[in-house]
Amino acid sequence: MTTPLLEARALVKTYGHVQALRGANFTAYAGEVVALIGDNGAGKSTLVSCLSGTSQADAGEVWFEGRQVRLDSPAHAQRLGIEVVYQDLALAADLDPAANLFLGRELMRPGVLGWFGVLDRRRMREEATAAFGELGIELPDAGTRVSSLSGGQRQSVAVARSVAWASKVIFMDEPTAALGVVQRERVLDVMRRVRDRGIAVVLISHNMPEVLAVADRVEVLRLGQRVARFDIAGVSLDDLVGAMTGALDVTDGAA
Amino acid sequence: MSGTSKALPARPPATLASRLATTNVLWIFVVLVALVLFFTAVQPNFANPLNIRSIAADNAALLVLAVGMTFVIVSAGIDLSIGSVLIFSGVVAAKVMLAVGGDPRDPSAGAADAGWGVIGLGILAGLLAGLAWGVINGLLVAKARVPPLIATLGTLGMALGASYLLTGGTDVRGIPRQLAGTLGFGLVLNSVPWLVVIAAGVAVVLGLVLAYTRFGRYTYAIGSNPEAARRVGIRVDRHLIKVYALMGLLSGLAGVMSLAHFSTTTISGHSADNLAAIAAVVLGGTSLFGGSGRVTGTVIGVLIPAVLQSGFVTIGVNPYWQNVAVGAVLVAAVYLDQVRRRARERA
């Protein structure tokens, strides 16, 4: 078996007296779509935040490309090529899509102007339009504020931003929850295409048909622990639901 | 207007949203022009260059404050302390000029005859004093997480109290005549007051900074969604400290300008500066909720009350009507902004 690209080992995370993660394991390999599923409150979002530098686990280890790492900030994770599409999208609604795509990574004008911090807005717009186009995302105009876009379009902007910058791992926390059928298909397509670039795509979803349609593997989280792992081939909807609810008792190591 | 933005999401016409943003500024510009035309029609004397020059000079310090306030409000903050910081900075500048440039044989004259070395030192001290209060505000807001309204209400009291302690409650006199003669009421090229040149320079430079630089973009992003900014690696705390520090520095500059203009500290005269600056920013189309706004709007927002005030005087209406009118328009502007926001969130 190849070395995992990203691995969580026995992560513990406590909020007050809620134990969101109780020794959670998780593994993602390069070039796969792995679905992370579990009931509400199972700890999926918490796990993602610990693996993307947004928050730090109280105990446990994170391994990246065969080495142990401490992800102390989102910026650190981003430098490693790890991106997240957050459940709440995390867009600056008053800025336009291009500004959001480049937020925190702005392109500067060359020369003296750049030295003064002047943005290269035209280049950012052009590159953003290209990035959106590549994903088959149509936006009315790169100059429109995100706040005036529809839910689906906002989701597209958030997805496009992560895809544009992720070189290793991309977490998508319920990326299709707000979407209609057509847009949902498009996002699934984007996931497949990103996977084919050799990136690990981690999909968090409550939609089992969607999981079965796009994932190569599934890992199941329950009450802050990984309780099952499946290869998609041969797995049934009942297996997944059983593992999530605890009806089906599978050990952590099961493949 | 709420109807339009509600209809947007289905298929937003390309430029409607951006046009909406600019029409705000355009609209109040039209109001400004209409006011000027109206007062000129009623009393042609209104438009004479001397009157215009004095309107501009009297409002130069306010413009400097309001430009800083634009950054603060765009970042979804507020700074109530600016008037007190202005006073404190003026007091510090005056005290330093007197201490360094005072004539020991003639204490009553103060530093009236002091030269540019002394003046420069005093100005520097005043700017630094303002900057220091700004940094304190920034630390309170960004690091101590005290809501800006309370943090700056606290420093409002502290800076004012400190000014009274430093002066014993009497205005400092004996400001260098050279300072008053140039910065205070001197003219550049015999036509434009120095105060106006400085205020315009501040507005142009910081207007460009807000619109075209990374500093400006981070200010919008933080005002729009601080969590989103944090997640993409923007150092939100550090940026907010810079924004409040800038506001403090500009309050210091306004303090120096006011010191030069009146040839004395005006410790009892700035209790409503914060309201005037906030009103100007909001009239200029900047959202009190943060995330949007422009310096161009703020400039017009400073000019509208100024023109009203002066206009009422020239046509013989009690100028206190200006306060009533601006107050009403301010509430209406915020109300409309709120309606617009709510419509957008529902969508």
Ligand SMILES: Nc1ncnc2c1ncn2[C@@H]1O[C@H](COP(=O)(O)OP(=O)(O)O)[C@@H](O)[C@H]1O
């Ligand atoms: N910031 C937080 N503060 C307090 N409790 C939290 C926080 N984030 C998550 N939790 C709690 O941790 C548990 C796991 O939540 P979460 O990771 O969001 O689960 P999921 O994404 O699987 O639905 C829940 O009980 C939730 O209430």
Ligand SMILES: [Mg+2]
């Ligand atoms: Mg969740």
